[in-house]
Amino acid sequence: MKREAIDGVIAQLRMRYPExxxxxxxxxxxxxxxxxxxGVIRVPLIHDAQVISCDGVSIIALNSHGNQRRYTYYAAxxxxxxxxxxxxxxxIVYHTSACWPDDPREDDAEYFATSLxxxxxxxx
Amino acid sequence: xTKAKTKTRGGSELTEFGRWxxxxxxxxxxxxxTFTRERLASLAGISRQHLWRGMKGGAEFTVFEVAQLARNLxxxxxxxxxxxxxxxxxxxxxxxxxxxxxxxxGFAEHLYGHPALSLPSDPLGGNVRESMYSxxxxxxxxELQISATxxxxxxxxxxxxxxxxxxxxxxxxSPEAIxxxxxxxxxxxTPDQQQSELEGVIAMLRAWLDRHIQRRDATAGGGKRx
Numbered sequence: 001m002k003r004e005a006i007d008g009v010i011a012q013l014r015m016r017y018p019e020x021x022x023x024x025x026x027x028x029x030x031x032x033x034x035x036x037x038x039g040v041i042r043v044p045l046i047h048d049a050q051v052i053s054c055d056g057v058s059i060i061a062l063n064s065h066g067n068q069r070r071y072t073y074y075a076a077x078x079x080x081x082x083x084x085x086x087x088x089x090x091x092i093v094y095h096t097s098a099c100w101p102d103d104p105r106e107d108d109a110e111y112f113a114t115s116l117x118x119x120x121x122x123x124x
Numbered sequence: 125x126t127k128a129k130t131k132t133r134g135g136s137e138l139t140e141f142g143r144w145x146x147x148x149x150x151x152x153x154x155x156x157x158t159f160t161r162e163r164l165a166s167l168a169g170i171s172r173q174h175l176w177r178g179m180k181g182g183a184e185f186t187v188f189e190v191a192q193l194a195r196n197l198x199x200x201x202x203x204x205x206x207x208x209x210x211x212x213x214x215x216x217x218x219x220x221x222x223x224x225x226x227x228x229x230g231f232a233e234h235l236y237g238h239p240a241l242s243l244p245s246d247p248l249g250g251n252v253r254e255s256m257y258s259x260x261x262x263x264x265x266x267e268l269q270i271s272a273t274x275x276x277x278x279x280x281x282x283x284x285x286x287x288x289x290x291x292x293x294x295x296x297x298s299p300e301a302i303x304x305x306x307x308x309x310x311x312x313x314t315p316d317q318q319q320s321e322l323e324g325v326i327a328m329l330r331a332w333l334d335r336h337i338q339r340r341d342a343t344a345g346g347g348k349r350x
Contacts, residue, residue: 039335043327044320052328054291057339059331061324 001084001108009083010115023119026072033060033075038082040075049074053086073113080112081105141208142179148197168192271319275326279333288336292329 014020017035019028033040038058045063048070052059060078062071085105138146145164152159165172170189177183185193190208279292 037335039331041327041331043324045324046321050324050328052295052332054332055287055336057332057335059328059335061328 006084006108006111020116021120024072024076024116029072029075049078051078051081053082058082073117076113076116077109080109084108084112138179139181145179148199164196167196271322284333288333295325295329
């Protein structure tokens with residue numbers, strides 16, 4: 001995706017959730033994800049996080065053995081996949097495990113997460 | 125990597141897979157003039173925009189979507205997978221899904237003996253289902269197959285419908301879901317890591333199923349009240 005398109009998605013989210021106009025914190029993100037109906041679970045994983053989504057129901061899994069200080073970043077990254085790459089109602093199956101490490105969608109999600117973590121005054 | 129493309133009337137280009145779909149639609153239209161791209165999208169359960177973007181290479185299809193398209197085009201799903209992945213990814217080109225499915229097809233016999241694998245209906249079509257399960261069987265050690273099957277039984281006991289079971293199957297069976305961890309990302313996982321990975325995937329699916337059933341029931345309840 002073009003950066004402008006991702007910025008547009010983030011701008012819309014900041015209008016819907018004014019708390020995103022400050023650098024992202026875990027409490028802010030978890031409250032927003034709860035309002036968006038996105039489930040967050042902590043389970044042992046061999047990597048940091050992953051997400052599945054189908055029929056508009058999304059679940060983010062965070063590695064329970066991972067560094068909790070990084071949870072905000074990991075969850076924001078997975079939320080990026082949901083907002084940027086999954087449509088909510090018009091398709092049946094999604095799961096980002098189809099993303100490869102060199103998949104450009106990973107870059108999109110990184111940019112999304114970093115922008116939110118740094119807040120609107122960030123220059124990425 | 126190069127993608128063979130063909131020009132369309134609007135100036136955009138179709139991928140090889142797009143041409144494959146387009147050609148088949150035209151063939152089917154000889155018998156049924158109402159069989160359009162829009163109708164195919166509807167039958168396959170995807171939006172027509174997604175279908176069109178996918179045919180032009182601007183959107184990715186999942187394994188499941190490719191299977192659904194093949195089924196509704198009345199074509200061999202393995203050929204569809206080959207047509208879709210051919211040229212898209214060197215990993216798939218070298219060892220296409222269709223070829224791998226045939227190579228490991230013998231595993232399906234073992235799995236088919238399990239009652240959990242008798243779907244109440246067959247949304248994917250037998251050939252694809254067999255292929256997907258055989259892939260799953262090859263991807264997962266026996267202990268993990270049992271864990272996956274037990275979760276599927278749990279989902280059925282909880283009243284998961286066809287759509288929900290199909291999603292669960294697609295996650296548990298697709299090469300991206302589990303097998304990729306050792307096969308495609310170059311990470312040779314220990315059995316413990318494989319077990320942990322599968323348990324993580326199942327925990328996600330369980331959480332997803334909880335919410336999906338809740339929402340489905342709430343929608344059904346709301347409809348009754350009206």
